[in-house]
Amino acid sequence: MATAEIFFEHERWSRNLAWSLGLHVAVAGLILLYAVVGPSSHGAGWGAGGGGDAIGVTLVNTIPLPAPAVQTENVLANESKGLTQSLPKVEEKEKEPEAIPIPDKDVKPKKAPKETSTKRQKPQPEPVEANNIVPFGQGGPVSGPYGTFSAGEAKGGFGFTGGGGDFGTRYGWYVRVVQQKVQQSWLTYDVDRRITEAPRVYLTFDVLRDGRPSNVQVEQSSGIPSLDQSAIRAIQRIDTFGPLPSDYSGNKVSVEFWFDYKR
């Protein structure tokens, strides 16, 4: 009796195995088939991902943005001159001043004396009195080795033209992040103490898709090595600016950043 039962189970088991094998092969086949046929539908949605690992997330993208695949070709057809000239960026910088920046650059040296007068004194041990008590009304945020440039002297502006992309207008918030982060990480005590004022340093660097800065270069030196170095270090100190906007299709953004130094 018992043996008969065992036989029975053996028979059943092999049958199940056959089913299982068949199903696995079918699933594998389906995956392969999807890999071959799928990508067209897969490519359309990749840019929409929010990139977060939140629970049960579906991204609600309400901007009726055209799908990237087709339209970029159109854009290229239209603006390719500007778009593909990524190498001769120096030329473009020369072109650019016809809009806003040139008056700025001209005005800058004249404005300089004013700013030195309004400049905040560098906080050193002296605000702290012997008894460690900060006088009434003088509390609030410290400005120490960081945040050296929280000055309210808003001058100049930033242009995002150049290469022809519209990154600056579409993602103004990201530009502000870049600006804020570089400014925060610039520690000016690296600079030679005897220097009180210096010409602008222009740096260029790329922000990669994941937000890492790379390829930092001095585009125009100030003529003061320690100042150039401190500017480069400000960028190198930054791990990430945060990933580029998820619906931005490029894989990097180039940044030109200038540093005005005054003591």
Added chain:
Amino acid sequence: MHRLFKWLLPILLFSPSTFSQDWIRTGTGLGVEKVRLAVPDFKASTQDAKNTDLLKVFNDTLWNDLDNAGIFDMVSKSFYPLGPVGSPPDVKFEAWSAPPPNAAMLAFGNLGASGNTLTVQGWLYDAKNVTSPQVLGKQYQDAATTDAARAIAHKFADEIIFRLGGGIQGIAESKIYFVSSRSGRKEIWAMDYDGANQHALTHVGSISLSPRVSPDGSRIAFSSLTRTGWDILMYSVDVGRLVAFPRFGGTNLSPAWSPDGTKLAFSSSRGGDPEIYVVDQSGSNLKRLTSFKGPDVSPAWNRKTGAQMAWVSGRSGLPQIYTMEADGTNPQRLTEEGYAVSPAWSPNGQFLVFSWIRHYGPGAPGAQDIYIMDIASKQWVQLTHDGGRNDFPYWSPDGRHIIFQSSRSGSEQIWTMLADGTNQKQLSFAGSNTQPNWSWK
């Protein structure tokens, strides 16, 4: 032809440029201010009776998280245009970006319970960019409980902070571990970063001090008075109880995890004099780092590199902050006067925060305050002043906040502040609460 043009025009105007080399041109001295962020209350999207409670918890949590982040200038709700904003068509850009609210960013959305499911939709808009305003759009689903509503608010706040804060993960989901005596004995407790959900972890029944959570958040090392003296004990967060860890003899205090979680530094007097030792996370492979007469305690690893360590040494008399390489070489003294203790290294590896009585001794006022020192330049700033004894500072994972213990309210309690000394807030109120430690993420 006309139809074709109509179809093409928006594409030409708005399409992202795949092959373009986009340029940003910007510089210093442009007056970087905090982002003005408006967060109108989320709107109910269903008719469920639970919505009122859930909305209140959600809205309060979201507002507090963003307000605490330290990177936003929150636009007061009294300036907001009338009418709820629950979804993108409700947004009137001019009303938000024009002077009364003058908001640069707008976070809004809706929340609705139906049955046992809670659905939240949230958006972040650039209020001054009418053509392509969306920075973020998210939908969350979870159980319709207030805890879930709070968790979703934390997640959405963290997404906003991550985007607008330069890729630094928000801390709304982080935890704080501390010592509390409110059960009668000093035990290790845990709470959310905003002080909510305070609960006891250990029940050792003696005195437990200086909790330090491992970088992966799975274990908490602390020192406790046992039958054999002060020993390092290990609590597993995953299984919710103490797990085995070797005893080394002598008095063992102030454990500190290396940033990769493979090593534990602590102070031990097993050889007579308190010195800094390092062991593997399993407790094996004990190595001594310091050997100098006078106590050496409170090690703190460089959280960015793991290659240096700060600690407190009494080798020159009063305790001072020193740094050394993680193998014990190249000791450097950082503080030159007073009484300096409790160093903690900032997540970016650039600063030390510590507690300092700068003028110590007879006739000196002896205020104990929290200071930050830039390690490269030894420049320091004072963050607290004029309020009790302030000690045991520790950094938040985003490097923007500092948690510490202060006696300014009359008893020892846990406080937080931004790393520039502003926005000081008390988190604990019952009993006496000390020695806070912030989770690594």
